[in-house]
Amino acid sequence: MNNFAVAGIQMNVSAVDSNVEEMKLKLDITMNLYPWVQMVVFSELCAYGPLTYSAQEFPCDFEVQMQEMAHKYGIWLLPGSIFEKADDKIYNTASVINPQGEVVTRYRKMFPFYPYEEGVTPGLEYCVFDVPDVGRFGVSICYDMWFPETIRTLACMGAEVILHPTLTGTIDRDNELAIARAMATINQCFLFDVNGLDTGGSGRSIICGPDGRVLYQAQNNEEIIPIELDIHRVRRSRELGVLRLGQPLKSFRDHLGDFSIYWRDTEHPYLDSLGPLIKPGRMDRIAELKKIESALHQRHDSGHS
Structure with a gap:
């Protein structure tokens, strides 16, 4: 079986009250x-x-x-993410639940939205899981997608569908829509990006196919988005190329090891010159910080001379 139906739920999210009962209601309505x-x-x-x-x-x-909801309807369920408390740290964590109601895996967001997502620790492990007789799925969360290595790694682990819960209410949503299409294209996979509303985002969830074309894009209102995916399209794309043209995954495979930027102990003087990861402030304050940083570098250099 190569066809598999996934529904994204784009709903209002409150930052004050629990949204769990509303999620359960949305599931009842969807099913x-x-x-x-x-x-x-x-x-x-x-x-x-x-x-x-x-x-x-x-x-x-x-x-x-x-x-209980997954078991009730006999569905796979990725109920977004919540903040997880573990060992005096906080992670942004998503659970994957199978139709028997079992947690098959959990994923901790690898790239918190620094410097804004303060106090959240990055996860360290990639997440893929298999849906029997269907295919392999990967999980990515929001800002992870801005780092192409994350989606590329999931694709190299065999992921054919990327499930991508996000919370974007900022003015860069257009950028994310472009990134979603690009990630689906260069990794020849489906990408299912689900955004929230209100304090949960600005909507415009997007589902892309392995050729980067948009299967559906939501607007700025509550929506249930049921899409039947033909997983065979991923396999054909990876076998014959995007639109029967470029074959980026095979080409990447054939050049593994040629990217010196990733070699162990490689120095990155330009990246190091960019300064610390800080929240932007007033320009006069930024200039002052640069002066302080420059003075510290000069003091460090004179100490080694």
């Missing part, structure tokens, strides 16, 4: 309207919003409730 759907994906931090005070340890009551 009653579209009983043929086999997987449902919510947006990043959909359950409790974008404030870290809601962080909780896993396993947790939210995850248990989502397990």
Whole structure:
């Protein structure tokens, strides 16, 4: 079986109240309207919003409730993400639940949105899982997508569909839509990007095919987005090329090791010259920080002379 139906749920998210009951209602509506759907994906931090005070340890009551919903409808479920508390750290973590209501894996966001997503620790492990008789899926969260190595790694691990919950309410959403299309194209995969609304984002969720073309793009209102994916399109693209033209995954494979930027112990003087990762402020303050940094460098250099 190569066809698989995934529904994205783009919904309003409150940063003050729990959104869990509303998520369950949306699931009830989705499965009653579209009983043929086999997987449902919510947006990043959909359950409790974008404030870290809601962080909780896993396993947790939210995850248990989502397990019950997955089992109730016999679907795969990625209920967005929540902030996870573990070992005095906070992670942005998504659970993947199978139709039996079992948690098959969890993914911790690798690239928190620094310098804005303060206090969140990056995850270290990539996440793929197999849907039997369908294909391999990968999980990525929001800002991860801005680093092409993340999606490329999932593709190299065999992921044919990238599930990408996001929370973007900022003016760079147009940039993300372009990145989503590019990531789907160069990695020859489906990319299912689900954004929230209100404090959960500005909507415009997007689903792209392995040729980078848009299968559907939502607007700025609540939507249920059921899409049947033909996984065979990914395999044909990777076998014969994007639109029967370029074969980027094969070409990447054939040049592995040629990218010296990734070699161990490689120096990056230009990147190092960019300065620290800080939240932008007033230009006069930035100029002052640059002067301080320059003075510290001069002092360090004179100490070695």
